[in-house]
Amino acid sequence: MIVNSAMRRLDAMFPSYFTKGRKHDHFKDFGWPDHLTFDQLYRMYRRNGLAFAGVDKTILKTWQDSPDIWETEKPAESDVESDIRQRFADLRIWQMFSEADRRSMVGRYAGVILRFADSKQFDQPVDTVPGGILGLAGIIPAWEGQLTVAEWDGNQNSETYGEPLFYQFNESAVGDKTQPRQFRVHPDRVLIWSDDGTVNCQSALEPGYNDLLDAEKVKGAGGEGFWKTSRGAPLIEAREGVDAKTLAGQMGAGTPSEFIDAINEQIDNFQSGFDKGLMLGGMTAKPMQITLPSPEHFFAAPVQAFAASLHIPVKILLGSQTGERASTEDAQEWAQTCNARRVTRNRPIIQEFINRLERFGILPEKDWFIDWADLTEASSTEKMSRAKDMAEINAKHPSEYVFTPDEIREVADYDPLTDDQREMDDLPEDEDVLPQPAAE
Structure with a gap:
C-alpha cells in the first residue's frame, strides 16, 4: 500500500x-512535433537535402516529358491540336503544372489560378470566354500558404455545400515577402492540385518528417563533434586550493563573467596562433577528447524510412547506383511509381482543366484524349535487344518462322513493311534491284 x-x-x-x-x-x-504546419514543411523542403531530393526527383521523373491533348486517340496534328500545342507552349502550361505538382508535395495541396481574357476580376464567376484558345491568358501556381479558403458554402440546400465559395491569394505569404499580389479568387478560376482535388489532403513529406529530423540530428551531431575535435578546445581545470577570485584579479577581471571571457580570449588567441604559449595562472589546460561512433548505420535507418515513405528506392534518392541488376530493378520500380502518379493523381487534374476550358468555350466540346507516354515502356536500346533476340531465335529454327518480320519490327518500334518493301524482299538474290550507273 x-x-x-x-x-x-x-x-x-x-x-x-x-x-x-x-x-x-x-x-x-x-523531439518530434505533434502537429505539422505548412511553414515547418516548407522550411524542411528548402533546407534539408533529403527532403529536397525526395520531392524534386519525384517531380522530375513524373514530368520528364509533357502530355499532349488530341481530338482522337490517334493524333493527326489537326489545326485545333496545333493551336493548343502552340498556345500551351507560349504560356508554359506544362511547366507551370509541374511546379504546382511540386508545391502540392510539400504542402497538403497547391493551387493553380487560371487567368482568362474575359475582362472580369478574379473574384467573379466565369461565363463564356471569347477568343477560343487565346482566351486562356495564363496560370499562376500557388503554395498552400499562399492560397487559402476565404469563405465556405454553409448553405445546406446549395449544390456546393461544404465547398469553398472564395479563395484568398497572398503571394507574399511564402518566400519573397516583397511580392505584392493579393486578391480573392472565385472557384471557377482555381484548380486544387492534390490527391482528391480538395484542400483536405496530406503533405508527401509528413509521413517521413520524423525521419528527416532524426537524420538531421545524426548529421548535425557528427559535424559538430568533428568540428570540436579538430578545433581542439581545451578543458580548463583549476588546481585544488586555487581561489577563483584571486585568479580573476590576476587576469584583470572584476566579475565571474569577465573572468570567463578573459579565459576564452586567451584560448582563442592561442588557437589562432597569435601566442606561443597559453598562460592561465594556476590552472591546467587539458585536450578535449571526443570519440564519435561510426554514423553510417545511425544515418541509414532514418534515410531508409524516409525513402520508404515516398516509395522511392534509396539508391535513387541518394544518387548512388551500385550493382547493375539492383539499379535496373530500382529504376523499373521507380518508373512504375511515377507512372502511377501520372495516372491516379495528375491525369484527373489535367482532365478537369480541359473540362473547364470546354465549359468556358475556350475549347470545343469533344472527347479529348490526353496522350502521355508510359514511363515503364522499354528504352530504344532494350527494344533493339529484344528484336535481336527474336531474330536469333528465328535463325535457330530455319524451317519455320517463330516470329514474323512484322512482329520483330513492332518490338523494335518500327512500322510494318509496306507491300513494295515485301516485293523487294521477294526478288531473287541474283536480280539487280538497284539502278546501274550511267556509262561514261
Missing part, C-alpha cells in the same frame, strides 16, 4: 517518468 501510494504521487508529479500501464510519448521523448 505504501509503495502504491508513493507511485501514484510520483506519477502525478512526474508523468513523463513514472507511468503505470501507459505507453511512452514518443513525440515528446524523441
Whole structure:
C-alpha cells in the first residue's frame, strides 16, 4: 500500500517518468512535433537535402516529358491540336503544372489560378470566354500558404455545400515577402492540385518528417563533434586550493563573467596562433577528447524510412547506383511509381482543366484524349535487344518462322513493311534491284 501510494504521487508529479500501464510519448521523448504546419514543411523542403531530393526527383521523373491533348486517340496534328500545342507552349502550361505538382508535395495541396481574357476580376464567376484558345491568358501556381479558403458554402440546400465559395491569394505569404499580389479568387478560376482535388489532403513529406529530423540530428551531431575535435578546445581545470577570485584579479577581471571571457580570449588567441604559449595562472589546460561512433548505420535507418515513405528506392534518392541488376530493378520500380502518379493523381487534374476550358468555350466540346507516354515502356536500346533476340531465335529454327518480320519490327518500334518493301524482299538474290550507273 505504501509503495502504491508513493507511485501514484510520483506519477502525478512526474508523468513523463513514472507511468503505470501507459505507453511512452514518443513525440515528446524523441523531439518530434505533434502537429505539422505548412511553414515547418516548407522550411524542411528548402533546407534539408533529403527532403529536397525526395520531392524534386519525384517531380522530375513524373514530368520528364509533357502530355499532349488530341481530338482522337490517334493524333493527326489537326489545326485545333496545333493551336493548343502552340498556345500551351507560349504560356508554359506544362511547366507551370509541374511546379504546382511540386508545391502540392510539400504542402497538403497547391493551387493553380487560371487567368482568362474575359475582362472580369478574379473574384467573379466565369461565363463564356471569347477568343477560343487565346482566351486562356495564363496560370499562376500557388503554395498552400499562399492560397487559402476565404469563405465556405454553409448553405445546406446549395449544390456546393461544404465547398469553398472564395479563395484568398497572398503571394507574399511564402518566400519573397516583397511580392505584392493579393486578391480573392472565385472557384471557377482555381484548380486544387492534390490527391482528391480538395484542400483536405496530406503533405508527401509528413509521413517521413520524423525521419528527416532524426537524420538531421545524426548529421548535425557528427559535424559538430568533428568540428570540436579538430578545433581542439581545451578543458580548463583549476588546481585544488586555487581561489577563483584571486585568479580573476590576476587576469584583470572584476566579475565571474569577465573572468570567463578573459579565459576564452586567451584560448582563442592561442588557437589562432597569435601566442606561443597559453598562460592561465594556476590552472591546467587539458585536450578535449571526443570519440564519435561510426554514423553510417545511425544515418541509414532514418534515410531508409524516409525513402520508404515516398516509395522511392534509396539508391535513387541518394544518387548512388551500385550493382547493375539492383539499379535496373530500382529504376523499373521507380518508373512504375511515377507512372502511377501520372495516372491516379495528375491525369484527373489535367482532365478537369480541359473540362473547364470546354465549359468556358475556350475549347470545343469533344472527347479529348490526353496522350502521355508510359514511363515503364522499354528504352530504344532494350527494344533493339529484344528484336535481336527474336531474330536469333528465328535463325535457330530455319524451317519455320517463330516470329514474323512484322512482329520483330513492332518490338523494335518500327512500322510494318509496306507491300513494295515485301516485293523487294521477294526478288531473287541474283536480280539487280538497284539502278546501274550511267556509262561514261
